[in-house]
Amino acid sequence: MTHDDLMAHCKTTPYWWDNAQRPSLPDAVLPATVDVLVIGAGYTGLHAALQTARGGRSTLVVDAEEAGWGCSTRNGGQISTSIKPGFDQLAKRHGEERAFGILREGQQSLAWIAEFVRSEGIDCDFGQVGRFHAAHNAAQYEALAAKLTKQPKGLEVRAHVVPRAEQRRELGSDGYWGGVVYEQHCSVHPARYHQGLLERALAAGVQVAPRCPASAIDKQGAQFCVTTARGVVLARDVVIATNGYTGNLTPWLQRRVIPIGSYMIATDPLPEGLMDRLIPKNRIVSDTRKVVFYYRASPDRRRILFGGRVSHQETNPRVSGPKLHADMATIFPELAEVPISHSWCGFVAYTFDELMHLGKHEGMHYAMGYCGAGVGTSSYFGMRIGQQVLGLKEGQTALNGLAFETRPLYSGNPWFLAPSIGYYRLRDRLPI
Template identity: 60%
Template sequence: MTVHTSLTQNCKASSYWLDDLQMPPSLPSELQKSVDVVIIGSGYTGMHAAIETARGGRSTMVLDAQDPGWGCSTRNGGQISTSIKPSFEKLSKKYGPERARAIRQEGETALEWIEEFVTTEALDCDFRRNGRYHAAHTPEHYNEIARNAETLRKLEGIEAHAVPRSEQRSELGSDVYHGGVVFARHASINPAKYHRGLLSLAIAAGAHVVGNCAVTGIKNEGHRFVLATARGEVHARNVIVATNGYTTGLTPWLQRRIIPIGSYVIATEPLPKDLMADLLPTNRIASDTCKVVYYYRSSPDGTRILFGGRVSANETDTTVSGPKLFTDMCRIFPQLEPFKVTHSWMGRVAYTFDELAHTGVHGGVHYAMGYCGSGVSMASYLGKRLGQKVLGLSEGKTAFDGLNNPTRPFYKGNPWFLPPVVAYYRRRDRRQYERAAIAAE
C-alpha cells in the first residue's frame, strides 16, 4: 500500500491515546444470568451509570459488543466544554426562559462536576483547566462571538473574553483567523486514561463488565427484561442503553433519534519545543467557528499537535482522512508542513435533531445519548444521573428530563442527508475563509 507523504511509514490507524496505556484489568467472559441492572454500552455514560448502581447496592452487568471503551470514549479529542450548543435565546423561544436557563446551567454543572469527580476519585488522566480559544474564521464571526461572549458573561456568569486579531498571537500561532474568544474554564483530559479509570472504579464497586458480547434483543415482560446476547439469555430488573454514536437497530426508537457522525483525528510526530510554544503559547485547547468545525490541542506532554475535524462529505478510511486533515492543519499552521503524522483515527459521535443531549425512559428502558460532539463531561454527568434514577434517587433529576426527543419522517438511523449537508457547509466555510483572506490583504 502506498503511504501518503504526510504520513509516517508506520502511521497507526489506532487512537494516539492508546499508546502506552496500561493493560486493562482482567474481565470475566461468563455472563451473570440474572442481575438488577444491565447496561448496554461501556463508554463514559455506561461506566458512570455502572459506578452509581453498583455502589448503590444493585447487582450490575455492563455488556458491550466490543472491548470496553472501544468506541469514541477512547477516540475523542480530549476536550471538555460546557456541552450545550443551543443559545439561551434559542432555548427560551422553545421552552421559556426558566427551562432554558436550567438546560444551559446543566452544561456548567457537568463541567464543574467532572473536575470534582476526577479529583475526588484521584484519577490519573491529565485533567487540566487550561481553557479554550474559539477562533473566528471571518471578521463577521469574530464580531458575533465577541458579542456572545459579553452576553454569556453578563447573563450566565460564564468566564469568556474576546481577543482581537491584533492580539491573537498571544493565544494561537496562526494568522488565518480574525480573533477569537477565550473560555477560561474549559478543560482537557486524556480520554483513554479517564475511561480506564472509570472501568477500574466500576469493577471495584462490583460491576460485572463483559466485552465482545453483543446484545441482540430486548424484551420487556413487565416485571423484568429478558435480553438475548451472543453468549446466552440474561434477565434484569432494569436496562440502561448507553450506545450514543454506536446505537443500532437493537433500539429502533433511539436509532431514529440519533445521527451518527464520524469525527477524524490525527497526531503529529514530536515537535520542537519552541515550535509548540509558538503554536499554542497558552496551551489552551482550540476550536473554530466553521460550520464543519476543526478542533485541536497539544498532547498532554506538550510534544505533539492533535488535530481533528470532518474532512469529507462521506465517511472515509483513516488513510484518506489523515492526509486531508494534515492539509487543513497546515492551512492554519503552515509551520507544520515539514512534519508528518504518526496516528490517524476516527470515532463516531452522535448528534440529535435539536442539538441537545437527551435522557429519559422509553419502553421501560433508561437511556442517555446525543452529546453532539461535546460529550466528555455531559456523557459522564448524565451517566451518573441515569444510575441515580435507577436507584430511585431524586438527585437523578435533570433539566433534560421530559424534553421532546425529535426525529424526522422516514429517518431510521441512516443519515443519507449528511453527505450533501457536509459538502455544502465545507464549501461555504472555504468561501468565507477565502473572502476574509482577500479582504484582509
C-alpha cells in the first residue's frame, strides 16, 4: 500500500474526538481573586479543582488550549497500577517501607478511578478488561514469569502467565513469546471520561477558562499574583497541573520533567470477525520493549488503536502515522493493507527516576510526571493534591517528600532523547 493510499482520508485529530467533541466554553471574565487557581485543565487539574470546589473553595482553572486538549484526550485509554520501578529497585532507593507505600499508591489509583467513574455515573466505556503484557523475546518472557512468583507480600496482584503456545487465546499474533495477563487493568474512552469530569467540575462551581494561558506567577504578600491572557488574578493557592506541557512559566518544574511525544493511529473499520481473531478477549495490550507499543480495540471493536514512541523530533502525524502502521503490520500482518483513519500525537512527561511527583515548591502545589501511564495516576494524584490544598490529612501520599531530580545542563529541552530512542530500539532487537 502506498503512502498516499494509506493516508488518503486520514484525520490528524484524535480518534476519540469523533464522538466526544471538545467542549466549547465561553471566554468569560475572570474573577479578580479566588481561593485556588489551577493551571492545566486536564485530568490532574480538574480532579484537584473538583476537590477544592466541593470543599468550599472558589476555584478557577486556566488552560492555554481548550480544556482537555492535551494528552488527557490523546492517550490510549489504558489504565494500570502505573508505577514503573519494581519493589527491589524502590527499596534500594527509598527503603522497604517507602517502597511498599509507593507501590500501594499505584494499586489504590487503579481501584480509585474505577470507583470514581462508578459513583459519579460517568458514561465513558470504562471496563475492567485486563491487560496482556507481551514479551518481545524469550528472555523477557522468563523475566515476566519469574516476577509473578516473587510478588512482595501485601502487594500481590491478580495475574497469570500465558505461554507462547497459548498466546492466540489472548492475541492473534505470533510476534511475541507469550506474556502475562494483569486481570484488573482497565480501559476507558479518555475524551468521554474527561468530558464527564469537566461537567462535574463545572457543576461543583469550578470556573474553567480555556484559551487563557498564564504568563507569570508572582508572590504578593500571602497571595499569588497570576498574569493570564485575560487579566491578573490573585489566588491564595496555586496548583500546577501541566505535565507534558510544562514550560517556562515554572522553570523549576520544567527542569524536572521530560516531554516525550507519544503517537497513535486508528485503522479504518476492520472486516467482520477480524477483531475477534486479533484481540479476542478485548484486552488492552502492551509489550516489554523499552520503546514500547501499546494498543487495543476501539470501544465498538471496529478498529485497532495503536500507539508508540516513534521518535523525539517528529511531530507531524502524517509522517509518524505510516511508521506506526508499519510497526503494527509486523504484529498483525492482516492489517498491512488497512488504511489509517486517524493519526495524532501528544506529549507525556517522564521523570529521571521514573516516578510521578507531587508536592509543593515555593508555595505552589504540583502533580506531574506520570511516565506515560497517567490516566489513573493523574486522576488519583490530582485528587490528592486537591485534598492537600484543603489541608486534609488523607491528601498525603507515599510520594510526598521525595526528591524531584533533575540533571546538570537540563533546562526542559530533551536533546538526549533522539540518541536514547535509537539506542533502546537497537537494544530491543537483542535477545535480552
